[in-house]
Amino acid sequence: MKRVYVNEKWCLGCRLCEYFCAFAGTSGKDIARSLKGVKINPRIRIEEKDGISFAVSCRHCKEPLCVKACITGAFSVIDGVITVNQEKCVSCYTCVLCCPFGAISSSESGAAQKCELCIKAAADFPACVSGCPNNAIVFEERG
Numbered sequence: 001m002k003r004v005y006v007n008e009k010w011c012l013g014c015r016l017c018e019y020f021c022a023f024a025g026t027s028g029k030d031i032a033r034s035l036k037g038v039k040i041n042p043r044i045r046i047e048e049k050d051g052i053s054f055a056v057s058c059r060h061c062k063e064p065l066c067v068k069a070c071i072t073g074a075f076s077v078i079d080g081v082i083t084v085n086q087e088k089c090v091s092c093y094t095c096v097l098c099c100p101f102g103a104i105s106s107s108e109s110g111a112a113q114k115c116e117l118c119i120k121a122a123a124d125f126p127a128c129v130s131g132c133p134n135n136a137i138v139f140e141e142r143g
Helices: 016-024 031-035 065-069 094-098 127-131
Strands: 003-006 045-049 052-056 075-078 081-084 137-140
Touching (some): 003 052, 016 031, 065 094
Antiparallel strands (some): 045 052, 075 081
16 A cells, blocks of 8 residues: 655755645635635644654554554544544544544544544645655655
8 A cells, every 4th residue: 555655865954845734624726825824734734853854644554553443433443544533533643642643633622533544635646745845855656
């Protein structure tokens, strides 16, 4: 299965992936108009440590702890992609506590959110990949 991977050597820390991710969750046609004056809440985020920038995103684990930990069944696996049904989520954040990669956060509504590879946007590949100016984020299958 294809997944999002990050090459830290190429990441500039520009955070454009965060903006493209947030834009993918809107129904707008223009990123500047859709996000102007809006505090974004992306499903991918850039972190920096010791001068190295890297993106934190869901790794769509083969044996996902978040799915096992979810008390309401809001987390499920569809064709290898871990998704969240935000209507079922009760905001207990057990998923946040058990994710070893820190890839789950709260949405504006309080429900858990995470990268779902833009499958709800019916995109060919995730928006963060298309928005990375340095090709530091890739969507590929690895062994």
